[in-house]
Amino acid sequence: MQPELPDDRPRGLYFLVDLVNTLQGDPEATAAGLQAVVDLHGGPPRRLAGASVPELREAVALLVAVLDLDDVNRAADAVNALLDRYPSRPRLVRLEGRPWAVHGQTPQDAGPVHWLLSTAALALALWLGERGRCAWGRCAAPGCDRYFVDAGRRSPQRFCSPRCGTRVRVTAHRRQYGR
Numbered sequence: 001m002q003p004e005l006p007d008d009r010p011r012g013l014y015f016l017v018d019l020v021n022t023l024q025g026d027p028e029a030t031a032a033g034l035q036a037v038v039d040l041h042g043g044p045p046r047r048l049a050g051a052s053v054p055e056l057r058e059a060v061a062l063l064v065a066v067l068d069l070d071d072v073n074r075a076a077d078a079v080n081a082l083l084d085r086y087p088s089r090p091r092l093v094r095l096e097g098r099p100w101a102v103h104g105q106t107p108q109d110a111g112p113v114h115w116l117l118s119t120a121a122l123a124l125a126l127w128l129g130e131r132g133r134c135a136w137g138r139c140a141a142p143g144c145d146r147y148f149v150d151a152g153r154r155s156p157q158r159f160c161s162p163r164c165g166t167r168v169r170v171t172a173h174r175r176q177y178g179r
């Protein structure tokens, strides 16, 4: 029997997807804006502060290359390549008010980009291993390029949000029945 997925299990992934969406959706994104994403997710404070936006864009491009994959074997190879390049030491950590969870600990002298990519690689690896498929994707709604974490248990998720799903259904319905 599968234990219930604890609420915060893919927490790291939600943060990463949010970061990817913020950077991709805003060509003018600033370091302060990105730090706001970290803070919103209760991330370790000031972890990204030392990175420049172009550096972060480069890092995010590596993550997008994985999030764009829907073949699980290719995704596993890609995640393993990230784990090789950006290793971290996995530890069980218990943050206040949360259950024990695996966190990657990066060396003290690792820069923010290494921290980000090693965190991402570990989060993606755990998630892929648990779900056995690429449980993420890019929104299928026209004009929406947002990525999402697919935490559903049933059919694969297609949209980033219920809003995008509704928008597409309403459009299809109008097309079918002439408004």
Ligand SMILES: [Zn+2]
Pocket: 139, 140, 141, 144, 145, 146, 159, 160, 161, 164
């Ligand atoms: Zn969407």
